[in-house]
Amino acid sequence: xxxxxxxxxxxxxxNGPRIAGGALRIVLIVVVAVxxxxxxxxxxDGMTRGNGGRKPKLLKPxxxxxPQALGAFASERREQRAKTIGSVLKSFVTIIVFGVAFIQVxxxxxxxxxxILTSAGILGVAIGFGAQNLVKDFLAGMFMMLEDQYxxxxxxxxGPATGTVESVALRITTIRDTNGTVWYxxxxxxxxVGNSSQGFAVAVVDLPLAYGxxxxxxxxxxxxxxEEATAEELLAKDVTDKPQVLGVEKVTPEGITMRVxxxxxxxxxxxxxxxxxxxLMPALEDAGISLKAS
Numbered sequence: 001x002x003x004x005x006x007x008x009x010x011x012x013x014x015n016g017p018r019i020a021g022g023a024l025r026i027v028l029i030v031v032v033a034v035x036x037x038x039x040x041x042x043x044x045d046g047m048t049r050g051n052g053g054r055k056p057k058l059l060k061p062x063x064x065x066x067p068q069a070l071g072a073f074a075s076e077r078r079e080q081r082a083k084t085i086g087s088v089l090k091s092f093v094t095i096i097v098f099g100v101a102f103i104q105v106x107x108x109x110x111x112x113x114x115x116i117l118t119s120a121g122i123l124g125v126a127i128g129f130g131a132q133n134l135v136k137d138f139l140a141g142m143f144m145m146l147e148d149q150y151x152x153x154x155x156x157x158x159g160p161a162t163g164t165v166e167s168v169a170l171r172i173t174t175i176r177d178t179n180g181t182v183w184y185x186x187x188x189x190x191x192x193v194g195n196s197s198q199g200f201a202v203a204v205v206d207l208p209l210a211y212g213x214x215x216x217x218x219x220x221x222x223x224x225x226x227e228e229a230t231a232e233e234l235l236a237k238d239v240t241d242k243p244q245v246l247g248v249e250k251v252t253p254e255g256i257t258m259r260v261x262x263x264x265x266x267x268x269x270x271x272x273x274x275x276x277x278x279x280l281m282p283a284l285e286d287a288g289i290s291l292k293a294s
Contacts, residue, residue: 026108033101040093048086085145088170134171136188141170149193155267157194158185196267200240203272205260206249207280210290218258218289219245225283226260226276235275238268243276 145168150156154165156175163177173185209218226243229235243262250257260280264272284291 026105029101029104033097037097041090044086044089048082137171137186140187150195154197158190160185200263201266201269203262203264203269205273205276207258209256213290221283221287225280229279238264238272
């Protein structure tokens with residue numbers, strides 16, 4: 001018994017400092033990794049958080065297409081865009097920091113990490129081939145965020161569906177069409193984006209006239225009526241430029257179509273079109289200009 005105890009003491013005297021030192025280094029590696037991760041995540045949170053409606057620091061170097069006229073919507077759009085990019089950055093930081101710490105811990109335990117790294121690389125390639133669509137969706141979503149192609153509240157045509165954007169994530173974009181149907185569109189499947197909510201929109205009003213209508217008089221009546229309508233309080237807040245009477249748009253066997261256009265705030269073109277049509281049709285009738293029979 002004394003011999004075994006003596007051997008144990010000798011073994012501890014010989015190996016104890018190395019084991020204690022290794023354990024201390026492993027604890028230090030874990031603690032440092034946790035601290036670095038917390039600091040980096042805090043920095044990312046600070047960069048993705050706006051202050052008093054101002055743009056988050058993370059978005060300042062990036063191009064932004066959200067029109068200032070959207071007001072609160074623009075602020076919400078910035079906030080969601082920054083949070084989404086920030087969540088990706090935080091996940092990336094966590095993987096990198098803890099991955100490096102894990103490799104260092106294995107090294108401290110005396111394990112040969114070269115085969116592990118090789119196996120991890122092969123496994124990563126296999127997973128990548130099996131999850132190509134998922135990776136494609138994530139990459140497409142990331143570039144959409146960085147390029148600010150669209151955001152919450154925008155009216156977009158994504159090809160598979162058209163409607164108002166309700167949420168934008170890295171894998172899925174959710175939009176609601178005019179019938180109230182919610183569409184979930186995978187970002188990797190979006191080949192083109194038509195955005196009706198960036199910069200400005202154009203309200204287009206086509207007016208059907210009967211054959212024999214005096215086009216010169218119709219143009220004059222439409223010019224006056226359109227300017228008066230857009231000057232009213234109901235439309236003035238949405239209109240950004242003077243209306244234009246473009247003249248004859250097309251001639252068909254049924255009649256003649258004249259077109260009136262006006263630049264408006266993004267997303268307000270449909271409301272302005274309806275209001276303008278309600279003003280222009282009676283103006284033509286009051287002027288005695290014949291309209292095409294429906």
